[in-house]
Amino acid sequence: MLPDQSEILKVVGFKTSRSGGKGGQNVNKVSSKVELIFNIDDAYFFSEDEKQRLKEKLAARLDSEGLLHVVSQEDRSQLLNKQRTIFKLMAILKAGLEVQKARKATKIPRAVKEKRLANKAQLSQKKEGRRKLNFD
16 A cells, blocks of 8 residues: 655655756756655565565666656756656556456357357358269
């Protein structure tokens, strides 16, 4: 189960830098790009099983040290970008912790089997009618 946001924020780190894009002269002066760094191993609120599940599901997003980086530079404001990275992290963790239900194999309905066999018999009759007659 996903803990509340305040618990998660205790174990994340933030890094800011200058972002590209719109903003005019402001872009060169203000560090509005925010990078959130989350270490799954430091998350004391997850069980070992949950940590393992997160590592498996998020393997493509983790760096060589096992850190998850979430970046936002859409807004001109550092605060808005920080909130956006937190929102993205919560969504990533929620998706990573979901356990996929096992697929239940269903039987092929009797009516479908009967229809297939009827079509097969009909096609067989059609092809049999095309054969040359043998008068031996």
